[in-house]
Amino acid sequence: xxxxxxxxxxxxxxxxRRYKNLAILLVYAFxxxxxxxxxxxxxxxxxxxxxxxxxxxxxxxxxxIGGRHDLVPVAYGEKIAAIPGVAAVLPxxxxxxxxxxxxxxxxxxxxxxxxxxxxxxxxxLPDGPGECAIGAGVSQSRNVETGDDLILVDSENLxxxxxxxxxxxxxxxxxxxxxxxxxxxxLTAFFGYPADLATDISVTVRNPREVNTIAxxxxxxxxxxxxxxxxxxxxxxAGVFNWRSGMMLSVFSAALIAFCILAWDKAxxxxxxxxxxxxxLKAIGWETSDILELKFWEGIAVSLTxxxxxxxxxxxxxxxxxxxxxxxxxxxxxxxxxxFRLLPVVDFYQVLVIGFLTVTPYVASTVVPxxxxxxxxxxxxxxx
Amino acid sequence: xxRHRKFIAxxxxxxxxxxxLLGYGRSQVSARLAGELPPLQDVVRTLQLTDLSLWTEARYxxxxxxxxxxxxxxxxxxxxxxxxxxxxxxxxxxxxxxP
Numbered sequence: 122x123x124x125x126x127x128x129x130x131x132x133x134x135x136x137x138r139r140y141k142n143l144a145i146l147l148v149y150a151f152x153x154x155x156x157x158x159x160x161x162x163x164x165x166x167x168x169x170x171x172x173x174x175x176x177x178x179x180x181x182x183x184x185x186i187g188g189r190h191d192l193v194p195v196a197y198g199e200k201i202a203a204i205p206g207v208a209a210v211l212p213x214x215x216x217x218x219x220x221x222x223x224x225x226x227x228x229x230x231x232x233x234x235x236x237x238x239x240x241x242x243x244x245x246l247p248d249g250p251g252e253c254a255i256g257a258g259v260s261q262s263r264n265v266e267t268g269d270d271l272i273l274v275d276s277e278n279l280x281x282x283x284x285x286x287x288x289x290x291x292x293x294x295x296x297x298x299x300x301x302x303x304x305x306x307x308l309t310a311f312f313g314y315p316a317d318l319a320t321d322i323s324v325t326v327r328n329p330r331e332v333n334t335i336a337x338x339x340x341x342x343x344x345x346x347x348x349x350x351x352x353x354x355x356x357x358x359a360g361v362f363n364w365r366s367g368m369m370l371s372v373f374s375a376a377l378i379a380f381c382i383l384a385w386d387k388a389x390x391x392x393x394x395x396x397x398x399x400x401x402l403k404a405i406g407w408e409t410s411d412i413l414e415l416k417f418w419e420g421i422a423v424s425l426t427x428x429x430x431x432x433x434x435x436x437x438x439x440x441x442x443x444x445x446x447x448x449x450x451x452x453x454x455x456x457x458x459x460x461f462r463l464l465p466v467v468d469f470y471q472v473l474v475i476g477f478l479t480v481t482p483y484v485a486s487t488v489v490p491x492x493x494x495x496x497x498x499x500x501x502x503x504x505x
Numbered sequence: 506x507x508r509h510r511k512f513i514a515x516x517x518x519x520x521x522x523x524x525x526l527l528g529y530g531r532s533q534v535s536a537r538l539a540g541e542l543p544p545l546q547d548v549v550r551t552l553q554l555t556d557l558s559l560w561t562e563a564r565y566x567x568x569x570x571x572x573x574x575x576x577x578x579x580x581x582x583x584x585x586x587x588x589x590x591x592x593x594x595x596x597x598x599x600x601x602x603x604p
Binding site (some may be wrong): 125128129132133136151170171172173174175176177178181183185188189190211213217225226227228230232236237240241246256258267291292293294295296297298299300302308323347349353354356358360371387404422425426429430431435436440450451452453454455456458459463466467470 | 508509512514516520521522523526527529530531533534536537541542544545546547548549550551552553554555556557558559560561564567569570571572573575584588589590591593594
């Protein structure tokens with residue numbers, strides 16, 4: 122009962138300085154919302170990448186010349202297939218296309234003949250010359266749908282008309298947004314690739330534990346090759362969205378610094394009015410422990426409300442509104458950028474860390490200066 | 506003695522809303538993992554995809570896992586890389602295990 126009475130007094134004290142405390146509450150909640158949005162977004166993207174790219178090729182072999190990725194002879198596939206433990210070798214044909222009309226970059230990718238039906242394609246994948254399937258972003262930017270023609274300019278500067286036989290569903294935007302999928306012969310003719318060269322080679326390994334050994338063997342047989350394993354792809358995405366990434370460093374650290382300024386402002390001292398109040402409370406018989414409890418409740422009331430409001434706002438922002446505020450920051454110069462429809466996965470450890478990093482310093486910075494005032498003589502405190 | 510009741514009620518309301526959202530999120534995750542993940546993984550398997558279609562502005566941002574280490578500085582040695590997404594993506598220092 123005594124604690125509730127002190128809480129009641131603490132809330133009355135907050136209401137007395139309602140505009141100042143409301144401003145603190147809003148800034149505090151906003152800071153937590155920004156911090157949490159970045160954490161929720163990066164964690165969701167990381168999870169999505171790890172789930173989706175778990176089916177990426179086990180090993181990709183590139184040819185590197187002078188530190189640059191070069192086209193790889195298809196004949197390398199035979200040398201790789203001869204390595205024990207290699208189950209299958211498949212040359213991949215793909216490249217980039219700058220669309221002057223929409224100023225967007227597309228990724229053109231070849232699919233083998235007689236492709237399977239995919240649930241994520243409205244229509245089908247190309248299975249003959251002059252056909253293509255496109256991502257939702259390409260469909261939107263060029264305003265073409267299944268049955269329409271997509272005109273692209275090839276390496277000979279000639280306009281090539283492709284019939285759109287399928288459009289990837291919006292659910293697959295994170296994977297297929299900028300894709301234009303063609304038949305292999307169409308793609309090699311479009312880019313003017315020599316007949317015996319591919320972009321890179323995908324390797325399937327019989328025993329997944331042997332991937333690194335096979336990568337080493339490939340490197341030995343083909344010294345200017347660069348094998349990239351699936352685990353490296355997954356590690357890349359774990360690294361892209363980790364705390365060292367620019368997104369975390371720029372947005373996260375800015376919000377954290379803003380919070381530090383707020384806490385610092387609280388910690389550097391309390392106003393003369395607050396000191397007088399503490400003096401009066403002491404004079405009328407309050408113990409130092411009661412005053413500390415009062416300040417503790419004040420800190421908890423502001424920080425807990427801000428934390429809960431901030432977390433709610435961040436969750437709604439990232440998982441219901443598609444991180445619309447952060448999107449311009451991470452979009453860069455990408456003309457085609459997917460709208461986020463992320464898996465609402467939240468790392469509870471991160472929520473606890475946010476809570477600990479924000480509530481504890483704020484409560485401490487509320488209690489510590491008051492403790493200094495509470496242990497001084499009431500008369501001195503009242504005089505300010 | 507009404508303020509503390511209002512405060513406790515508000516805190517409980519906010520905590521319950523957050524709990525409901527997190528619970529709803531969990532159910533969404535299970536539903537989507539069961540419904541959407543397999544067809545999406547089919548896309549990755551069939552098209553042999555290696556990267557997410559996030560940043561389409563440059564080669565090394567479209568395919569961070571496939572880019573060679575010099576790509577951001579390809580114009581000339583020690584050239585500054587100039588695509589905004591390049592500053593968002595962390596440098597992949599541990600792409601290969603250190604010997």
